[in-house]
Amino acid sequence: MCAQLVAIDIVHELTTLLSSERVSVTTADRSLHAVDQSAHTPHMPDIVLWPETTAEVSNILKLANQQRLPVTAWGAGTSIEGNPIPVRGGLLLNMQRMSQILAVHENDFQVTVQPGLYYKDMNRMLAQYGLFFPPDPGANASIGGMLANNAAGIRTVKYGATRENVLALEVVLANGQIIRTGSRSVKQSSGYDLTHLIVGSEGTLGIITEATLKLYPIPAFFSAATAVFPTVQEAAQVVYEIIGSGLEPNALELLDETAVAIINTDPSINLVPGPNLFMEFSSASENSLGETMAQVQAICEESDCLNFGAGIGQDARKKLWEARHRLFEIHLHHFPGEDFLLADVSVPISQYPTLAKATAQHIADLGLKGSIISHAGDGNLHTAVFFPHSDTRSRDCANQLNKRLVELALALGGTSTGEHGVGIGKAKYMAQEHGPALEVMRQIKRALDPNGILNPGKIFPE
Amino acid sequence: MCAQLVAIDIVHELTTLLSSERVSVTTADRSLHAVDQSAHTPHMPDIVLWPETTAEVSNILKLANQQRLPVTAWGAGTSIEGNPIPVRGGLLLNMQRMSQILAVHENDFQVTVQPGLYYKDMNRMLAQYGLFFPPDPGANASIGGMLANNAAGIRTVKYGATRENVLALEVVLANGQIIRTGSRSVKQSSGYDLTHLIVGSEGTLGIITEATLKLYPIPAFFSAATAVFPTVQEAAQVVYEIIGSGLEPNALELLDETAVAIINTDPSINLVPGPNLFMEFSSASENSLGETMAQVQAICEESDCLNFGAGIGQDARKKLWEARHRLFEIHLHHFPGEDFLLADVSVPISQYPTLAKATAQHIADLGLKGSIISHAGDGNLHTAVFFPHSDTRSRDCANQLNKRLVELALALGGTSTGEHGVGIGKAKYMAQEHGPALEVMRQIKRALDPNGILNPGKIFPE
Numbered sequence: 001m002c003a004q005l006v007a008i009d010i011v012h013e014l015t016t017l018l019s020s021e022r023v024s025v026t027t028a029d030r031s032l033h034a035v036d037q038s039a040h041t042p043h044m045p046d047i048v049l050w051p052e053t054t055a056e057v058s059n060i061l062k063l064a065n066q067q068r069l070p071v072t073a074w075g076a077g078t079s080i081e082g083n084p085i086p087v088r089g090g091l092l093l094n095m096q097r098m099s100q101i102l103a104v105h106e107n108d109f110q111v112t113v114q115p116g117l118y119y120k121d122m123n124r125m126l127a128q129y130g131l132f133f134p135p136d137p138g139a140n141a142s143i144g145g146m147l148a149n150n151a152a153g154i155r156t157v158k159y160g161a162t163r164e165n166v167l168a169l170e171v172v173l174a175n176g177q178i179i180r181t182g183s184r185s186v187k188q189s190s191g192y193d194l195t196h197l198i199v200g201s202e203g204t205l206g207i208i209t210e211a212t213l214k215l216y217p218i219p220a221f222f223s224a225a226t227a228v229f230p231t232v233q234e235a236a237q238v239v240y241e242i243i244g245s246g247l248e249p250n251a252l253e254l255l256d257e258t259a260v261a262i263i264n265t266d267p268s269i270n271l272v273p274g275p276n277l278f279m280e281f282s283s284a285s286e287n288s289l290g291e292t293m294a295q296v297q298a299i300c301e302e303s304d305c306l307n308f309g310a311g312i313g314q315d316a317r318k319k320l321w322e323a324r325h326r327l328f329e330i331h332l333h334h335f336p337g338e339d340f341l342l343a344d345v346s347v348p349i350s351q352y353p354t355l356a357k358a359t360a361q362h363i364a365d366l367g368l369k370g371s372i373i374s375h376a377g378d379g380n381l382h383t384a385v386f387f388p389h390s391d392t393r394s395r396d397c398a399n400q401l402n403k404r405l406v407e408l409a410l411a412l413g414g415t416s417t418g419e420h421g422v423g424i425g426k427a428k429y430m431a432q433e434h435g436p437a438l439e440v441m442r443q444i445k446r447a448l449d450p451n452g453i454l455n456p457g458k459i460f461p462e
Numbered sequence: 463m464c465a466q467l468v469a470i471d472i473v474h475e476l477t478t479l480l481s482s483e484r485v486s487v488t489t490a491d492r493s494l495h496a497v498d499q500s501a502h503t504p505h506m507p508d509i510v511l512w513p514e515t516t517a518e519v520s521n522i523l524k525l526a527n528q529q530r531l532p533v534t535a536w537g538a539g540t541s542i543e544g545n546p547i548p549v550r551g552g553l554l555l556n557m558q559r560m561s562q563i564l565a566v567h568e569n570d571f572q573v574t575v576q577p578g579l580y581y582k583d584m585n586r587m588l589a590q591y592g593l594f595f596p597p598d599p600g601a602n603a604s605i606g607g608m609l610a611n612n613a614a615g616i617r618t619v620k621y622g623a624t625r626e627n628v629l630a631l632e633v634v635l636a637n638g639q640i641i642r643t644g645s646r647s648v649k650q651s652s653g654y655d656l657t658h659l660i661v662g663s664e665g666t667l668g669i670i671t672e673a674t675l676k677l678y679p680i681p682a683f684f685s686a687a688t689a690v691f692p693t694v695q696e697a698a699q700v701v702y703e704i705i706g707s708g709l710e711p712n713a714l715e716l717l718d719e720t721a722v723a724i725i726n727t728d729p730s731i732n733l734v735p736g737p738n739l740f741m742e743f744s745s746a747s748e749n750s751l752g753e754t755m756a757q758v759q760a761i762c763e764e765s766d767c768l769n770f771g772a773g774i775g776q777d778a779r780k781k782l783w784e785a786r787h788r789l790f791e792i793h794l795h796h797f798p799g800e801d802f803l804l805a806d807v808s809v810p811i812s813q814y815p816t817l818a819k820a821t822a823q824h825i826a827d828l829g830l831k832g833s834i835i836s837h838a839g840d841g842n843l844h845t846a847v848f849f850p851h852s853d854t855r856s857r858d859c860a861n862q863l864n865k866r867l868v869e870l871a872l873a874l875g876g877t878s879t880g881e882h883g884v885g886i887g888k889a890k891y892m893a894q895e896h897g898p899a900l901e902v903m904r905q906i907k908r909a910l911d912p913n914g915i916l917n918p919g920k921i922f923p924e
Binding site: 105107108109110149150151156161163164173177178179183184185186187188190191192193197200201217220243244245246247283284285287288291292295346348349350378379409410413414415416418419420421422426430436438440441444445446447448459 | 876880
């Protein structure tokens with residue numbers, strides 16, 4: 001689409017659907033929606049829209065479908081695989097004006113929200129009910145974006161990813177039709193599971209305009225712990241000993257020695273050098289939490305743990321996760337102005353030591369600068385690799401690392417993307433990962449969006 | 463399809479695909495596959511097949527698709543909504559010869575199995591690894607049937623239904639194409655979630671030939687408890703107090719006083735009369751389990767519990783669930799030779815007291831004989847209503863009860879079926895429950911099975 005040629009008519013028509021201040025063709029607004037937090041190539045949309053109601057989203061999609069205009073939804077822009085970059089231009093729907101909490105179903109441990117709400121804001125509000133939504137991707141993502149990408153994060157090991165914590169959706173389809181999927185019942189066996197089909201479809205099957213999410217009581221007692229091991233492999237070995245013991249950690253994160261060295265450059269952080277395991281446990285009873293922590297410490301010490309530090313209570317917990325969540329930011333400061341590539345593969349946890357060892361070897365072999373940061377309890381491994389923009393060789397090596405990790409993950413029974421989604425960067429691996437099932441995905445895409453207007457250029461290789 | 467006219471050619475062709483002893487047109491074999499455990503009208507398939515490999519399933523489907531023959535898969539025949547009744551005749555695939563455990567991924571808490579395996583047999587074998595698959599529908603269902611219907615049962619409140627506990631599938635599509643969905647990574651964000659689309663699709667989108675399931679460590683310590691309350695409503699009130707306290711029961715079942723009176727007619731069972739709450743808790747530590755049980759007892763006693771009985775250990779637990787699992791069988795003995803209708807609606811738990819009260823009233827108003835049996839922790843309510851085969855008035859009233867319960871469940875934000883699936887009996891409610899989303903389900907059905915050969919007559923109203 002060429003903005004200059006079609007924009008005038010379309011913009012006029014859009015301003016009849018939305019008030020004119022919610023339709024923008026300024027370069028400033030368009031460039032604000034050209035790239036997420038990834039290092040993928042930016043691309044501006046032609047028109048930015050801020051819908052306020054489901055009916056408006058429906059009307060926009062009817063028009064777009066008629067005119068064959070690409071439509072891409074935008075939440076907080078915190079994704080890291082280029083998922084909402086409008087690579088074909090067209091209309092960008094910024095969902096931030098649809099950010100209401102529509103209902104707190106306190107006794108059902110559920111909340112119904114609009115997609116533009118940021119999850120940290122939601123959890124702050126829900127705390128007054130003693131409830132929280134566990135998926136925690138780190139960045140203050142929007143609920144709509146978390147649903148679209150099936151975001152996960154540090155608490156998936158206990159509570160599951162976003163997919164496992166959604167009960168019902170309102171979705172606007174490519175033709176403007178509004179549908180409701182699922183129900184507020186936690187048990188559902190009524191026809192095809194459209195809810196979980198839409199979750200993770202990255203805005204390519206429909207635009208989510210409402211979601212009912214599962215919540216959990218905030219546990220009464222928390223304990224956070226760090227354990228340091230001689231090697232990443234020994235740390236990884238402890239991971240499934242802890243899970244196998246039935247101790248049910250809330251989080252089980254692994255940082256390699258490089259990641260720990262980089263995070264320690266922040267004056268407020270002082271971790272024991274070496275591969276660190278970050279852990280969180282919780283309980284309704286303080287005694288039982290104490291028992292759990294004693295078991296955890298025993299497991300770590302039997303496995304050549306060099307240092308074990310535990311702290312019960314909110315402060316220890318807060319400090320630990322602040323450090324974890326600032327990891328990416330500290331990396332960005334450590335490599336100022338550099339480009340980066342974040343890998344995101346995931347394997348069965350028994351294969352994690354193999355993956356981690358090979359990853360460290362590949363980083364060294366390729367002469368790259370970067371760390372391993374891992375949601376080890378899920379077998380989900382990230383690398384953060386940095387290089388100057390002009391350094392083509394390192395960029396090629398980073399892409400090579402990504403390719404090697406994907407191929408290794410697939411060979412180990414895993415997936416090319418655990419939580420960042422396919423977006424732009426992983427589309428090229430879809431045929432390899434899914435084989436003939438990719439054609440089934442295409443059939444579903446064609447059935448629901450025959451004109452291909454929804455977030456084109458994503459998920460499917462071209 | 464008229465068996466007499468087409469069977470000779472087709473049977474001949476099928477015997478070239480399978481050895482001839484695995485192709486049957488005898489009335490004995492056909493009538494063994496004419497009805498599940500429901501009271502729906504039986505219908506015989508034309509030909510019964512026992513495939514042994516995925517390739518055989520694929521070849522059968524290629525032929526069936528070419529010849530437009532209906533194909534229905536059959537697991538253990540324990541479903542109760544007519545889900546595998548071959549209402550259009552055609553080919554019936556009995557999956558019992560595909561019942562291997564293909565791999566125990568012990569360190570990943572996963573198992574890969576064929577669909578004909580019965581889950582109790584699987585769990586018996588997995589016990590040697592200290593692992594189990596939690597969904598427990600009571601009857602010894604096949605894994606394929608549990609996946610197809612998204613079976614749930616008593617442990618869903620803690621572990622989720624079958625859907626939540628499957629990672630990857632091998633599926634044969636209507637055209638014979640074999641696909642693999644998902645991966646063995648617990649985190650997956652790689653394209654459309656075909657795994658969860660196939661689960662619960664009741665054999666209408668493809669035939670499952672392999673599944674990788676999530677397992678859990680068998681907890682070290684169990685405690686079972688029963689609590690008796692003056693009314694169903696008071697018992698239901700306790701349910702979300704227990705869940706809200708973060709105590710995480712494994713199971714939380716509610717039986718009304720009629721169900722308890724009927725189950726007490728069995729000489730080996732001696733429950734305190736009145737509405738009973740059956741509960742199970744577990745822990746890795748005996749002390750912490752003791753604390754939990756003290757908290758549970760306190761909650762029950764604050765809520766006018768008439769009697770509280772708890773027993774720690776496997777024996778108490780076994781006794782409780784034997785009674786619960788024999789409930790249906792004892793009902794059948796209590797109403798010998800009678801027909802029955804099992805309702806299966808599910809609502810948000812806050813709405814369960816309303817649903818339970820109204821259900822009791824409807825049963826009385828309609829002059830029906832029957833009990834309320836409920837997975838209360840999930841808001842999932844069953845009624846078991848019995849009537850003589852010739853009693854048309856009671857049959858009409860039973861259907862009326864079913865209709866009223868579905869309408870009430872939908873009005874309360876719930877679903878027409880929590881765990882039995884749509885099958886035959888719930889198809890008429892699909893438009894009401896799903897509105898325009900039902901057309902999306904039809905679009906997916908048409909895309910994946912354009913000739914409509916897979917389990918026709920199910921899910922979609924006609």
